[in-house]
Amino acid sequence: MKIAIAQLNPTIGDLPGNAQQILAAAQQAVKVGARLLLTPELSLCGYPPRDLLLNPSFVSAMGMTLQQLARDLPPKLAVLVGTVEPNTKSHITGGKNLFNSIALLEAGKVKQIFYKRLLPTYDVFDEYRYFEPGLQANYFTLDDIHIGVTICEDLWNDEEFWGKRSYTVNPIADLAILGVDLIVNLSASPYSAGKPQFRETMLKHSALRFQQPIIYVNQVGSNDDLIFDGYSFALNRQGEITCRADGFETDLATVEFNEAKRDLQLSTVIPACESEAExxxxxxxxxxxxxxxxxxxxxxxxxxxxxxxxxxxxxxxxxxxxxxxxxxxxxxxxxxxxxxxxxxxxxxxxxxxxxxxxxxxxxxxxxxxxxxxxxxxxxxxxxxxxxxxxxxxxxxxxxxxxxxxxxxxxxxxxxxxxxxxxxxxxxxxxxxxxxxxxxxxxxxxxxxxxxxxxxxxxxxxxxxxxxxxxxxxxxxxxxxxxxxxxxxxxxxxxxxxxxxxxxxxxxxxxxxxxxxxxxxxxxxxxxxxxxxxxxxxxxxxxxxxxxxxxxxxxxxxxxxxxxxxxxxxxxxxxxxxx
Missing domain, CATH: 3.40.50.620 (HUPs)
Incomplete structure (x- = not known):
């Protein structure tokens, strides 16, 4: 299976424009023979939307845009899109009104919705202000391949790597226990100096520990004070980089999942910057x-x-x-x-x-x-x-x-x-x-x-x-x-x-x-x-x-x-x- 990674630069709140970016990436993915397209966290509205999420009309418009996007996408391509989903039980449980979500779109429909499990509240993040955490491990099956879905922070709680746990659960470990073939992570991870290399080191540890190939897709571009570097990448079970997208640029990278070996094959690896100053x-x-x-x-x-x-x-x-x-x-x-x-x-x-x-x-x-x-x-x-x-x-x-x-x-x-x-x-x-x-x-x-x-x-x-x-x-x-x-x-x-x-x-x-x-x-x-x-x-x-x-x-x-x-x-x- 060929998987395309759409490293996109959304504008916050531009729902039609962001949907058009996803559609253009999908059309390009079909041309290169991809079966699955990955997009970043909240790719439909851009990250971080902050208090726009408190506006019911904004959330409603996002839902309608998602449905229209599903109808517009090429029918034989499965696409993971970052969006929000209303929490229909919030009036009963007292939880937040929304989930930070990933929607699986295929054949003109929204097939499945997956919820982000770990919600950061440190540094620039304030996700508990808006979102209810998901409680279930997220995965789906496409052409007999079991694909685990994680969203950004879900990757950042490996107690062996950090020497501690910041959350009670580790979504990567839960997916490994379920025996998925591949884990994908849809992120909007803000840049700081040295962070692209740090992410790769962290995920190499997880790939080796759980013997899981991992594909990481990141938003690119700048929204207000936050810069997103892109540098999406993929790791095989041995923790080797098999694909890396360009840094600080929109990009569409592809990686091949070998069904027989249940692993990712070597693809294009764009070199990283030579120095931190660069x-x-x-x-x-x-x-x-x-x-x-x-x-x-x-x-x-x-x-x-x-x-x-x-x-x-x-x-x-x-x-x-x-x-x-x-x-x-x-x-x-x-x-x-x-x-x-x-x-x-x-x-x-x-x-x-x-x-x-x-x-x-x-x-x-x-x-x-x-x-x-x-x-x-x-x-x-x-x-x-x-x-x-x-x-x-x-x-x-x-x-x-x-x-x-x-x-x-x-x-x-x-x-x-x-x-x-x-x-x-x-x-x-x-x-x-x-x-x-x-x-x-x-x-x-x-x-x-x-x-x-x-x-x-x-x-x-x-x-x-x-x-x-x-x-x-x-x-x-x-x-x-x-x-x-x-x-x-x-x-x-x-x-x-x-x-x-x-x-x-x-x-x-x-x-x-x-x-x-x-x-x-x-x-x-x-x-x-x-x-x-x-x-x-x-x-x-x-x-x-x-x-x-x-x-x-x-x-x-x-x-x-x-x-x-x-x-x-x-x-x-x-x-x-x-």
Whole structure:
């Protein structure tokens, strides 16, 4: 039996368009001789539909679209489609109103419905908000082949692999006990760095443990802050990769199930990315491309400061949308260095994008004049520095409004973590492209990008980072060196290490204390930031659920930092750029 894997890029809520994608994949599958077509989790509505699922008319329309799709599909092809199914017993049992489901469509009808058994509630997932878990092992028979059906999280509970169980049941083990010939998994698994390789390692363990061939199909594309990498694949009973679809692209792959051997034969295996920098680059390019497309933007605008962050965002935008659709705006102030302008212009030339220069010196003077009486007898400080950023933010928003462009903000994760950014200034935007990329990784990706030819100007990568909001300013006037800062943030945010553990790892307790307090104080800024593309397992997005008004600080009573040593500028950590 030939099985086709449709790695699709649905748009959330576009039921007719998503159904058409499935139909087109089915027609292509018939041409290559497939008997069964697999599509991702919730392929009919797109993942994650979130509170659209609370709208009864949306659920009803999905059901009607599914029935019509069944009638439209080629009659001799069986198709597994991701959808939702009403829970008709919820009024009796008190359960949720819906099941996260897979429908088996064949010969013009909905033949069977299978329910997702494990419902995740960690990170970006909140499936218990909408769905009731299925209680039965799912399988069907097609041409005398018994095929077990699992949905995304159903694969992620192998206690031997994890060393623990997160749920009371393991759907893979249940299917193995039933003696199915093949297990398929229909997923919408969001991307994070290194996750494609991790999935393959995890499923290799399951294939070997249960002696089951497994086909894994994943959604591709970007929906809001989530990126889906695709990289669908198949494993034989020996845990060997027999098929791998392309990453970050729609694809239709095929794999052959040998009935005599009850195993999958070797098919096309697309190579994975050679480096994590390349993988993240591809993810971010897809994220920008899809966010613009699905939000109906064709052009983007961003500020070019001459720094590394805006340089990387401009390069990503150019790769995603084409050089003709990117506008870079230079907004020098009296504090801007000459190389800031020349580096930004050099970047624009390398990328082939349009650039324009809007000096802000006169606008700064206007603000100074308007605030002169109110600010009299006070020292120049953070408030005045941030006027520059807010002027730039206003200019960029004006351009975006005037021409219908999407404004891309350029702040990195290190800055977002500690609040080294300005509300209503450099945080303005419709999409924060690198908000989940630490500063040290920004440099790593830029060096990878320059591996063959110079795209990011050399001086951008070698000069000291600076916001240039006052004479001679560099980031390290206010922050630890980024290598130190990023390691502390990794330990704190991703590893959930205590202050004592971070200090034991070799960090100065005064710096650790200061960084932790800055992270806590900056929460209200992050809540007002544009959506940021997620590329780690702990992003400041839908999976980050910290309170704004809170008196808890992780380091409380553990260490105290010397204000004389770090200065009084800590007031800025809770308000503006530090």
């Amino acid at each position: 993988e993240i680059w591809q993810a971010l390019v897809l994220g920008v491309k899809d966010y613009a497309l699905k939000c109906r933007f064709s052009k983007v605008v961003l500020g070019l400061s001459g720094g590394v962050d805006s340089a990387l965002v401009a390069a990503i935008a150019t790769a995603a949308l084409g050089k003709e659709n990117v506008l870079g705006v230079l907004m020098p102030s009296p504090y801007s260095s000459e190389h800031s302008v020349s580096d930004a212009l050099a970047l624009g030339k390398n990328l082939g994008i349009q650039t324009t220069i809007l000096p802000i010196g006169d606008l700064m003077q206007g603000f100074d004049h308007s605030l002169a009486d109110l600010f009299a007898n006070t020292e120049f400080g953070i408030a005045e520095e941030n006027i520059q950023s807010r002027i730039r933010g206003n200019l960029l928003m004006a351009i975006a409004n005037k021409f219908g462009y999407l404004l891309l903000s350029t702040g990195n994760k290190s800055e977002m973590a500690v609040g080294y950014c300005t509300l209503y200034g450099d945080m303005n935007g419709g999409l924060a492209v690198i908000a989940d990329v630490p500063k040290t990784r920004v440099y790593e990706i830029c060096h990878w990008l320059n591996r063959k030819t110079e795209i990011i100007p050399h001086n951008v990568l070698t000069k000291a980072p600076s916001a240039e909001l006052k004479p001679g300013q560099v980031d390290q006037d206010s922050l630890p060196a980024y290598e130190i800062l990023d390691d502390i943030l990794q330990r704190l945010i991703h590893n959930h290490e205590s202050a004592a553990e971070i200090v034991t790892a070799g960090h100065d307790p005064i710096i650790v204390d200061r960084v932790i307090q800055m992270v806590a104080r900056a929460e209200f800024k992050r809540r007002q930031a544009p959506p940021g593309l997620k590329i780690t397992d702990r992003a400041f997005g839908t999976g980050w659920r910290m309170p704004i008004a809170s008196s808890w600080v992780a380091i409380k009573n553990a260490y105290r930092w010397d204000k004389a040593r770090v200065g009084s500028r800590e007031q800025g950590a809770g308000g503006e750029r530090v």
